[in-house]
Amino acid sequence: MPNVISADGTIRQDNWTVVARPEDGESLALPNGPCLIPVDLWLAGHEHFAGRDDIGVWFDSHQEPEHLGERANELPVVAVNFPKFSDGRGYSIARLLRERYAYRNELRAIGDVLLDQLQFMKRCGFDAYALRPDKDAAKGQDCLNFFSQSYQAATDTDLPLFRRRAS
């Protein structure tokens, strides 16, 4: 079970499992316990899944948050996969979910989640980070707070530095 770091740097372990996309011809098998399923399958089977607090979704980096839109708030957890840490699409997905669709519940980074990107993720609205298991979760706190302020507005602040300076 991977360590999950929260936005405040605390470490927890939880039992949300990520359900991989089933192979062609196979159907989705739900494990015991809470799980995250591919977002398109949740949308396709909305009538089965709606209202369940033990089922969340995950986006792969090419998937479009527009398809889920404001329905995101029906979900307890939305995850965004980083297939490779250098694939930056997940940052845009996160900001859109938070800023455009006003998603309020947990937004979790999964996949190739490393320490040095945590603060970017936090700024884009992620509040849970399933750190790659070989990385030291104890360093999460420091890495989430390398910078004490920022130049631009993002999900975490409405005040770009130019607005703070002017006031």
Place this chain on the structure above:
Amino acid sequence: MYVYDEHDRQLARERVAQFRDQTRRALNGELEEDEFLPLRLQNGLYVQRLAPMLRICVPYGMLRSEQLRRLARITRDYDKGYAHFTTRTNIQLNWPRLEDVPDILAELADVEMHANQTSGNCIRNTTTDPFSGVQDDEVADPRPYCEIIRQWSTFHPEFAFLPRKFKVAVNASEKTDRAAIQVHDIGLQMVRNDAGDLGFRVHVGGGLGRTPMVGPVIREFLPELDLLTYLEAILRVYNRYGRRDNKFKARIKILVKALTPEGFAEKVEAEWAHIKDSPTRLTPEAVAHFQQYFTEPSYQSLENASDQLAEQRFTNREFDQWVTHNVDQHKKPGYAIVTLSLKKTGVPPGDVSDRQLEQIADLADEYSFGEARATHEQNVVLADVRQDRLFELWEKLRPLGFATANLNTLTDVICCPGGDYCALANAKSIPVAEAIQRRFDDLDYLYDLGKIDLNISGCMNACGHHHVGNIGVLGVDKKGEEFYQISLGGDSHHNARIGKILGPSFAREDMPDVIARLIDVYVEKRTEEETFLDTYQRIGMNPFKERVYA
């Protein structure tokens, strides 16, 4: 020029501490090589053919004398005592040690410098016209906007892992474009609309490299205060839809082409409609805040020193030539813009020693309010020199090797470091530049030839901007041997154009002869008024081809 406040200083310090920690973790194995790679690139650190290479950011080319002195000291203490000015107005050190880089960055931060985002798949240094603020035909001073873009793009959390590198350039002159904005990922031309409001014409998807392209206009007029929200919309569309499966198709130009400029513009406008009024929208106060750093220095009210200059020019022919080629008109009477040529034959284009950096600093203090500017042609500008002191300045420049009166001529070559330094090179570029400079060593002949841009790159990455040279030279590898392909007709200015390939490539030793034959064709065919480019456009490729491959 811009001066850090406590916010900038704090962020700069935190950046150094972050990179120190990252370097330590890389050296002790906590960070794997591929994990450290983008982190070090975003701090300007490459690992090159011979050693690491550190690219230090010079935001939109502006340098203060204390910064030049610090750079000189850094090259002495951590390197081999020289540095290289790049075509994106940055400065490169070729031999730093990886473990010293955090200390170098700390030394830079002391003088308000950094190496942020000078490499990697992120938003790079914004460049502009080196004559900003001192020429009389600019719509407005572009530098406050460049600084606004610098701050917005610095550590932008959403755009640190783009499909590929991303370069923005701003131009404000109506007559000319010294920043080559149309071959940038985003080119911003400052304009006023019919109502007299300030704004930008937005070009997107220009670029050199493997698929050279002139950036189409996607918006004719973007109001000034909408600058950042619109950039954010462009970057978001690119971050989401730019190709990530193939490094050679990952630049924004490929996306713009695939969607068509109209299709791309529609996507951007749709995104922008959502974020146009977000807190990222600039305020008049914010713009005014940045403008206050770029006010005029304390000019004296002077008359043009016309008589004095005329006499000095009349009595000294070399001075006269230097004034003709290396001195430009300033908006203030009695002042002039001076360009120091870093293109002396025998010195790799753009290279300076530690001592020369200090000399430039001294000259800037003595003659130009303590400031100097790097140009994309790899020269250095002193923007505010009194006309009545030009002669005195020229006499000082000569022994220092900065007075070569060859600006904009064939020997003012733009040239990348090439195979002598760069791990990606197919071929050396510096020796080709030098051989051509030696061949064309007669200044009178050069002046007679007039304005010719000769640009040389050691590989397809086109750091030497060969596609937009009137004559472009590209190093290619043929079965392990270094060859050079020539293109003609490129132009980096308002009528930006990509050059066309002349034909099969040449061996290095043939290059000076080949260039000479191309020049002969021009000399024979030109009319009195025509530049090389004009003649090429009138007579086309064939006469050149016939001569060279005869």
